[in-house]
Amino acid sequence: MDVLDLTRLQFAVVTIYHYFFVPMSISLAAVAAGLEITWLRTRTPVWRDLTKFVGKLLIVTFAVGVVTGLVQEFQFGMGWSAFAKFYGDVFGPTLAIEGMLAFFLEATFLALWYFGWDRLPRLAHAATIVIVSLGTVLSAFIILAGNSFMQNPVAYSLDPVTGRAHLTSFRELLLNKVNLAAFPHTLSGAAMIGGALLLAIAVWRRAADPGFRPLSKLGAWLMLAGGAATALTGDRLGKVITQVQPMKMAAAEALYTTTAGAPFSLVTTGKPLPSFALDIPGLLSILAKGSPGATVQGIDELQAQYAAQYGPGNYVPMIPVAFWSFRLMIGVGMLAALVAAYFLWRTRRDREAPGWLLRWLPLIPILPAAGNTIGWIFTETARQPWIAFGISKVADGISPGLTSAEVIASLAGFTVVYGIVAVVWFRLVRHLSRQPLSAAPAPAADQPDALVY
Numbered sequence: 001m002d003v004l005d006l007t008r009l010q011f012a013v014v015t016i017y018h019y020f021f022v023p024m025s026i027s028l029a030a031v032a033a034g035l036e037i038t039w040l041r042t043r044t045p046v047w048r049d050l051t052k053f054v055g056k057l058l059i060v061t062f063a064v065g066v067v068t069g070l071v072q073e074f075q076f077g078m079g080w081s082a083f084a085k086f087y088g089d090v091f092g093p094t095l096a097i098e099g100m101l102a103f104f105l106e107a108t109f110l111a112l113w114y115f116g117w118d119r120l121p122r123l124a125h126a127a128t129i130v131i132v133s134l135g136t137v138l139s140a141f142i143i144l145a146g147n148s149f150m151q152n153p154v155a156y157s158l159d160p161v162t163g164r165a166h167l168t169s170f171r172e173l174l175l176n177k178v179n180l181a182a183f184p185h186t187l188s189g190a191a192m193i194g195g196a197l198l199l200a201i202a203v204w205r206r207a208a209d210p211g212f213r214p215l216s217k218l219g220a221w222l223m224l225a226g227g228a229a230t231a232l233t234g235d236r237l238g239k240v241i242t243q244v245q246p247m248k249m250a251a252a253e254a255l256y257t258t259t260a261g262a263p264f265s266l267v268t269t270g271k272p273l274p275s276f277a278l279d280i281p282g283l284l285s286i287l288a289k290g291s292p293g294a295t296v297q298g299i300d301e302l303q304a305q306y307a308a309q310y311g312p313g314n315y316v317p318m319i320p321v322a323f324w325s326f327r328l329m330i331g332v333g334m335l336a337a338l339v340a341a342y343f344l345w346r347t348r349r350d351r352e353a354p355g356w357l358l359r360w361l362p363l364i365p366i367l368p369a370a371g372n373t374i375g376w377i378f379t380e381t382a383r384q385p386w387i388a389f390g391i392s393k394v395a396d397g398i399s400p401g402l403t404s405a406e407v408i409a410s411l412a413g414f415t416v417v418y419g420i421v422a423v424v425w426f427r428l429v430r431h432l433s434r435q436p437l438s439a440a441p442a443p444a445a446d447q448p449d450a451l452v453y
Contacts, residue, residue: 006407007079007398012380013411016373017418018072021065021425023372026140026187027194027222028058029133036126046211049437052117054198054215055129059114060428064421066102071414073099079407083387083397087149090156090167094146098139106135140190141174141183148179150388151379152244165391178244181237188229189375192336192368195222199340201433203353203361211437217347220340223368227337234330235287242288245389247302247315248382249288251322255298261285262296266327310390317384325378329371336367 001009032054039047073095077084084091112120113128120128149156155172156165167173199219202212242249255262264283268276282292289296299316306315343361346353353361383389387397 001404003402003404003407004395004398006404006411007402008394010075010079010407010411010414012377013418014068014072014075014414016376018065018068019372019376020369021061021068022140023186023190023193024061024197025058025065026136026190028054028061028197029129029136030191031194031198031218031222032058033126033129033133036129040122040126046214046437049211050215051129053432053435053437055113056432057197057201057429058132059110060425060432062106062110064425066107067421068418069102071417075410075414078410079399079402080387080397081399083392086163086392086397087156087165087388090149090165090173091146093167093170094142094173098143101135101139101142106132106139109135137187140186141179144182144186145174145176145179148176148182149173150386151182151241151383152176152178153388153391177240178237181233181240185230185233185237188226188233189333189368189372191222191226192230192333193365193372195219195226195340196336196365196368199223199343200362200364201429203358205433209436217344220343220347223340223364224337224344226368227333227340230333230337238287239290242296245383246297247299247306247317248322249284250297250299250302251317251319251382252326252378253284253296254319254323255284255296256300258295258298258301259285260295261293262288313385315385317382322378322382325374325381329375329378332367332374333371336364336371339364339367 032051035047035051035054038044039051109128109131113125113132116125116128154176155167155169157168158165196219198215199222202216202219205212206216238249250256253262253264261282262284263279263281264287265277265279267278285294285296286292288294299319303315307313339361343353343357346357385393385395387394
């Protein structure tokens, strides 16, 4: 592997690891806010106990997300300084605002929430976790705007002297049509992985502590609702991506020839000349353009078009990676939603789920985590060879003078640190999950707000 391949590998490792914790933080913050509001309305002690428990999970996950996010930004500057220099004026505002949200707004109000029990009035205390939840959502929207620029560059101009890109409208950058489609899709995936974590913990602990039983249903419903929303938002995102990156959708089916009524292969033994394939006629045309008879451009035609438009070169991404990651992304997500639906059906009317299901459900977070990861692999690798589609290639963004030895050394260091962080996070989550949910008696009705807790 040359230095470019190693740097791409490093970026993939750092980004994938960081993204394990980001959607969990988004989901856990929303759940904690919802649980506390439910407790304020019902005054049922179990909702207060579950609020505290989910909030502690959020703190641990948020802390790991901040640490891994710092490493990601560090290696972005270290490995891709040419890209950062060229497009820093565009990316700078998104990274700065996201950093202020994560470090100042979210961290500050999360600390107020944690230390505010028994100190803040109940409505003010609930407001702190609501602000944390809104902050995680806003942070995701802003950072996705930066990624959406890489998928569909908008709101920029090139300086004729320096050649650097300058941001012309922050509003247009945020309202990039790719961002408007990717944002709800990302939140849907976050709901799935957060729900899966809660379901796994609740199933593991519900026999020892009945207070976890409501959490198992909540986690399963989050997974199911998130799965349905992921399918709907993914359909919209696919159509937007077809407009701005038709090569990506063609690569998803390994469609080399422009085809009207393009099929979608459920099972195949190989592409582009399969000996066996189980196709659904017209499905790719529906996914790409919303009509079973629509024409989808093929890889060969797009390659010729891009060569004429951007100059000689290979503009075809890694087809096997795009083809299989697209299917695995969909398949794993559907499987996770089906497992959640099956659990809800088997536990209806307070019935107990079968023993084999309860034994395997603690592993359920693997499915949505894998789905999120594979989805990002498809999104980023199927954009190749572009780092910012149509204006800058990956090879142009790497730091000048970077050596393979430097990348290998830093990648090894990141791997060791991340391995330690993963063990610490898992042990902390396990420790928190083993603690009993304490159902303290509800306070008297005439107790002052500041002393409610």
